[in-house]
Amino acid sequence: MKIAVIQGPNLNMLGIREQHIYGPMSLEQIHDQMKASAEQNGVELEFFQSNLEGEIIDRVQECLGTVDGILINPAAFSHTSIGIKDALSAVNLPTVEVHISNIYKREEYRQKSITAGASTGVISGFGPFGYHLGLISLTQIVSEVKAVAAQQEQAQNKEAE
Ligand code: DQA
Numbered sequence: 001m002k003i004a005v006i007q008g009p010n011l012n013m014l015g016i017r018e019q020h021i022y023g024p025m026s027l028e029q030i031h032d033q034m035k036a037s038a039e040q041n042g043v044e045l046e047f048f049q050s051n052l053e054g055e056i057i058d059r060v061q062e063c064l065g066t067v068d069g070i071l072i073n074p075a076a077f078s079h080t081s082i083g084i085k086d087a088l089s090a091v092n093l094p095t096v097e098v099h100i101s102n103i104y105k106r107e108e109y110r111q112k113s114i115t116a117g118a119s120t121g122v123i124s125g126f127g128p129f130g131y132h133l134g135l136i137s138l139t140q141i142v143s144e145v146k147a148v149a150a151q152q153e154q155a156q157n158k159e160a161e
Contacts, residue, residue: 001042001142002067003135005034006059007049008075014100014128022100023127030128034135043139053077053084060087069094069142071134078103078113088118094141098134099124 007027010017015026031047038045046067048059056077063070070093074084078097088095095118102125103110116122120141123130 001069001139001146002044002046003038003069003071003138003142004059004063004067005031005045005047005131006056006070006072006074007047008056008073008077009051011073011075012049012051025128030131033128034131037132038135041139043135053081056081057083057087060084060091063093064091067093068146069096069138071096071098071131071138072115072119073098073100073131074113074115078115079110080114082114085115085118088115094138094145095119096134096138096141097122098130100127100130101125 011027014022014030015024027049031045035045050056050059056074060070060072070088070091072088072095074081074097077084078099097113097116097119099113099122103113104124113122121137123134123137126133
């Protein structure tokens with residue numbers, strides 16, 4: 001199973017930016033922890049971070065046919081980007097949106113996520129541990145999707161016999 005991990009603007013500054021909100025861990029440290037738990041479960045992760053909306057849209061589009069699911073923190077673009085939402089809807093893959101902070105407890109302009117409308121589910125407010133929760137959830141969802149697809153293929157093969 002292959003999962004794309006897509007990180008939005010300013011998440012490359014984790015460990016430096018607003019530690020009282022996002023904690024002391026760097027993005028690299030978060031990714032190292034994710035890699036370790038993914039390996040244990042036979043999951044391959046592809047990491048990507050960008051501060052540019054168009055690059056994130058390109059990366060989401062590239063996911064079609066190359067990965068089984070998307071774990072995304074669109075960061076500030078969550079609240080503004082119809083383009084990223086449309087890209088997620090277009091590829092139509094199992095998707096989990098993660099926010100380190102609890103966006104519903106913060107400024108009003110952060111309390112709505114446009115991109116979440118194209119996600120299977122959202123995890124918000126558990127700190128960097130949210131990425132771990134997101135990975136577990138997404139792995140489960142992808143396994144279920146694969147099992148249903150395998151069942152359907154079997155049924156079709158039987159019909160063709
Ligand atoms: C964030 C929340 C966003 O509102 C903010 O712009 C971020 C990070 C989070 O992970 O809590 O950059 O997505």
